[in-house]
Amino acid sequence: MVDKSLELFDCGHRACGGCGPAMLARLMLKATGENVIVVASTGCMEVFSTPYPETAWKVPWIHSLFENAAAVASGIEASLKHNNRTEKVVCICGDGATFDIGMLCISGAFERGHDITYICYDNEAYMNTGIQRSGATPYDASTTTTPAGRMSTGNALPKKDLPQILNAHGASYVATASVAYPMDVMKKVEKAINTPGACYIQVHTPCSTGWGFDGAKTIEIGKQAIECGLWVNYEMENGELKKAKKILRTPVDDYLKAQKRFRHLFKPERNAEEIAKIQAIADANAAKYNIDIKLKE
Amino acid sequence: MALRIGAAAAPGRAPDNKTGSWRVFMPIVDMEKCTHCGTCTLACPETAVSDEDGEIRFDLDYCKGCGVCANECPAKAIKMILEEN
Amino acid sequence: MLQIMEGSHAVAEAAKLCRPEVVSAYPITPQTHIVERLAEMVADGELDAEYLCVDSELSALSVCLGSSAAGSRVYSATSSQGLMLMAEVVFNVAGMRQPIIMSIANRALGAPLSIWNDQQDSLSLRDSGWFQLYGEDVQEMTDQHFIAYKAAERHDVLLPGFVCFDGFILSHTYEPVDIPTQEEIDAYLPPYVPYNKLDAKSPLSMGMYATPDYYMEFRYETDLAMQRAGNAISEVGKEFGEMFGRDYSMHTESYRMDDADVAFVALGSICGTVKDAIDEMRADGIKAGLVKIRTYRPFPAKEIAHALAGVPKVAVLEKNISLGTSMKGIVGLEVKDALTGTGIDVYSYVVGLGGRDIRKKDIRAIAALAEKGEGNMFYGLRTELL
Numbered sequence: 001m002v003d004k005s006l007e008l009f010d011c012g013h014r015a016c017g018g019c020g021p022a023m024l025a026r027l028m029l030k031a032t033g034e035n036v037i038v039v040a041s042t043g044c045m046e047v048f049s050t051p052y053p054e055t056a057w058k059v060p061w062i063h064s065l066f067e068n069a070a071a072v073a074s075g076i077e078a079s080l081k082h083n084n085r086t087e088k089v090v091c092i093c094g095d096g097a098t099f100d101i102g103m104l105c106i107s108g109a110f111e112r113g114h115d116i117t118y119i120c121y122d123n124e125a126y127m128n129t130g131i132q133r134s135g136a137t138p139y140d141a142s143t144t145t146t147p148a149g150r151m152s153t154g155n156a157l158p159k160k161d162l163p164q165i166l167n168a169h170g171a172s173y174v175a176t177a178s179v180a181y182p183m184d185v186m187k188k189v190e191k192a193i194n195t196p197g198a199c200y201i202q203v204h205t206p207c208s209t210g211w212g213f214d215g216a217k218t219i220e221i222g223k224q225a226i227e228c229g230l231w232v233n234y235e236m237e238n239g240e241l242k243k244a245k246k247i248l249r250t251p252v253d254d255y256l257k258a259q260k261r262f263r264h265l266f267k268p269e270r271n272a273e274e275i276a277k278i279q280a281i282a283d284a285n286a287a288k289y290n291i292d293i294k295l296k297e
Numbered sequence: 298m299a300l301r302i303g304a305a306a307a308p309g310r311a312p313d314n315k316t317g318s319w320r321v322f323m324p325i326v327d328m329e330k331c332t333h334c335g336t337c338t339l340a341c342p343e344t345a346v347s348d349e350d351g352e353i354r355f356d357l358d359y360c361k362g363c364g365v366c367a368n369e370c371p372a373k374a375i376k377m378i379l380e381e382n
Numbered sequence: 383m384l385q386i387m388e389g390s391h392a393v394a395e396a397a398k399l400c401r402p403e404v405v406s407a408y409p410i411t412p413q414t415h416i417v418e419r420l421a422e423m424v425a426d427g428e429l430d431a432e433y434l435c436v437d438s439e440l441s442a443l444s445v446c447l448g449s450s451a452a453g454s455r456v457y458s459a460t461s462s463q464g465l466m467l468m469a470e471v472v473f474n475v476a477g478m479r480q481p482i483i484m485s486i487a488n489r490a491l492g493a494p495l496s497i498w499n500d501q502q503d504s505l506s507l508r509d510s511g512w513f514q515l516y517g518e519d520v521q522e523m524t525d526q527h528f529i530a531y532k533a534a535e536r537h538d539v540l541l542p543g544f545v546c547f548d549g550f551i552l553s554h555t556y557e558p559v560d561i562p563t564q565e566e567i568d569a570y571l572p573p574y575v576p577y578n579k580l581d582a583k584s585p586l587s588m589g590m591y592a593t594p595d596y597y598m599e600f601r602y603e604t605d606l607a608m609q610r611a612g613n614a615i616s617e618v619g620k621e622f623g624e625m626f627g628r629d630y631s632m633h634t635e636s637y638r639m640d641d642a643d644v645a646f647v648a649l650g651s652i653c654g655t656v657k658d659a660i661d662e663m664r665a666d667g668i669k670a671g672l673v674k675i676r677t678y679r680p681f682p683a684k685e686i687a688h689a690l691a692g693v694p695k696v697a698v699l700e701k702n703i704s705l706g707t708s709m710k711g712i713v714g715l716e717v718k719d720a721l722t723g724t725g726i727d728v729y730s731y732v733v734g735l736g737g738r739d740i741r742k743k744d745i746r747a748i749a750a751l752a753e754k755g756e757g758n759m760f761y762g763l764r765t766e767l768l
């Protein structure tokens with residue numbers, strides 16, 4: 001069971017106030033407990049938690065590069081296995097490290113089926129380097145490399161479906177979660193580390209600085225993403241969808257309006273055409289994961 | 298303090314950095330309203346809220362004043378107030 | 383006991399005798415025979431190691447880094463393009479002070495694509511923080527693996543190292559080689575004792591980032607360690623000599639350097655040809671000699687200056703090119719630096735790139751050029767193509 005009293009992520013770290021990824025770091029360690037080795041990628045979390053010598057990690061932690069955490073974790077796991085050690089190996093990496101530059105190492109690690117849990121803290125852009133687009137950036141989000149402008153409505157590409165890609169690798173357990181639901185996050189992390197083989201959890205971690213909202217609203221925004229169907233919390237085991245959180249879906253408007261990265265869709269007036277496209281993404285998610293609660297007429 | 302080679306360090310030094318100095322607004326709690334639901338203690342990214350001996354306490358050395366606890370408190374027991382000096 | 387063995391297989395035997403717990407590599411010509419042989423050893427139960435078939439060299443060395451950080455002795459091997467794909471990890475491993483040993487079967491870098499030998503690959507990573515040993519023949523490159531592990535893992539060193547040897551010329555050549563027994567290597571090379579280790583019993587953060595308040599000191603410490611690596615290699619090379627009769631206490635080997643008028647400086651298998659050419663030249667009354675560099679990093683400047691003292695002309699044979707520099711060769715620049723103030727003339731000759739043959743007569747011609755004071759040039763170009 002999750003021991004909520006255990007605090008393995010220290011205070012004093014340098015994340016922005018209300019940082020979603022910082023919430024996740026804490027929750028994740030509550031779920032893993034002390035018998036873990038954490039592997040990080042270059043990015044916000046690594047930087048805000050480990051300026052030498054002030055590490056916030058009270059468990060063994062290693063950072064090598066932006067793109068190789070899954071391979072480093074593979075090596076750690078191989079060493080532990082060889083020496084009959086019992087620590088669990090958990091990667092905690094940004095969406096850029098996961099969706100983009102780390103794909104090669106991740107694909108290899110999942111193909112080999114190491115007993116590791118790879119957690120992506122998805123704040124939907126490269127935050128550490130100043131809010132540039134990643135493969136996880138949602139459609140139409142304005143980032144510093146996909147700025148909205150007279151000829152652009154922001155990021156032109158849809159979010160990559162990474163969980164399905166890793167599912168196709170034969171991952172034993174694939175789940176999505178959101179820091180807006182802390183107990184659910186902990187439950188899934190606990191499940192993943194106790195499932196043999198390579199497991200993947202993608203956690204929505206709203207970023208006030210990158211998305212443009214008040215840090216007090218990190219959880220509120222996370223909930224809105226789920227309520228409108230743009231983020232779906234689900235679990236897949238051995239390739240099959242097991243559970244998806246059912247919701248009474250709201251239109252995407254409120255979620256978009258709450259964030260500066262989508263502000264251009266409402267100014268000077270509401271861009272009905274683009275918002276309809278985003279609504280279609282939410283509708284497709286709802287159909288794919290069957291999340292709509294059907295009310296009796 | 299001599300460097301530990303390989304840019305390695307043992308835990309314990311992060312709390313040297315007192316992030317409470319970042320704060321503009323400060324959380325205060327109305328214990329009359331608090332139901333001890335645990336939302337604030339779990340949500341705080343700084344581990345700066347505790348619920349011990351029936352009392353919600355904020356660790357002002359580290360609380361950044363982000364307001365997540367106040368925003369999420371289902372009982373509306375926490376308020377953010379502008380901190381004097 | 384002497385056995386006739388392919389260079390790659392001798393290297394695989396050496397790696398096995400060092401008892402790595404994790405082996406991770408990605409195939410690339412001319413390194414392939416090494417990792418294939420190790421895979422067989424694991425498959426046949428001769429070697430008790432985790433053998434990871436990975437997706438790329440990026441992963442291969444990253445896996446090694448993870449295993450090493452978790453406390454295991456590890457082994458990898460690569461060449462050329464593979465080493466370049468690893469480059470970011472190469473620097474990272476050194477900064478994290480993980481004593482990983484990697485064999486480099488030296489090969490040219492593209493473009494144009496070439497699978498043949500020169501030493502551009504490892505020499506280009508001279509500033510990465512890995513010590514670099516170069517073998518002249520199969521025996522030497524085999525022995526250098528034992529020495530490398532022993533030096534790297536010393537707590538006054540804790541640096542990774544390349545053991546380099548010329549692709550095909552050495553990796554694919556059959557030579558008689560004395561392979562020590564497991565008992566002998568166990569007596570020589572103690573089990574790996576990590577310094578920084580990932581262990582839940584005593585947590586440590588590794589690979590943290592350093593602000594400008596700390597970064598320079600980390601780099602300074604790594605440079606000091608590299609200097610200590612020189613002593614360590616020499617000491618464990620001497621111990622090796624005492625146990626196995628082949629002494630490696632020197633970072634260089636001098637060949638017929640007494641009263642030499644012209645001295646060659648070179649790394650690797652070319653030294654064999656140079657020695658033969660020197661014998662011929664000496665027979666013809668030309669006083670030539672050779673200073674072979676075994677340890678290229680840390681650069682044994684003092685030893686080289688001592689070996690070359692009083693020689694009027696020095697010809698550095700370069701299987702590399704430092705594009706856009708006046709000397710053209712990487713090694714020559716450093717030899718020249720080692721000889722500052724001596725008045726000795728140092729010239730680089732870029733030879734043998736991408737597998738171009740180097741014959742005794744070429745060596746003799748280069749000696750003549752050096753005598754005339756002509757150098758810092760390509761030698762052996764097909765002028766009809768230019």
Ligand SMILES: Cc1ncc(C[n+]2csc(CCOP(=O)(O)OP(=O)(O)O)c2C)c(N)n1
Nearest residue numbers: 042043044066094095096097125126127128
């Ligand atoms: C090979 C390489 N390319 C680029 C960078 C620069 N870089 C550092 S962190 C980062 C973005 C990280 O994005 P993400 O993984 O999403 O983490 P976040 O910062 O958003 O938490 C980039 C581009 C790097 N460190 N290494």
Ligand code: SF4
Nearest residue numbers: 015016019044207209
């Ligand atoms: S930029 Fe975003 S992810 Fe980075 S520390 Fe700030 S809130 Fe957290």
Ligand code: SF4
Nearest residue numbers: 331332334335337370
């Ligand atoms: S969230 Fe509100 S009600 Fe719940 S424990 Fe905190 S202060 Fe009390």
Ligand code: SF4
Nearest residue numbers: 341360361363364366
């Ligand atoms: S204001 Fe933010 S940092 Fe302070 S206690 Fe509340 S949640 Fe924690």
Ligand SMILES: [Mg+2]
Nearest residue numbers: 094095125126
């Ligand atoms: Mg990100």
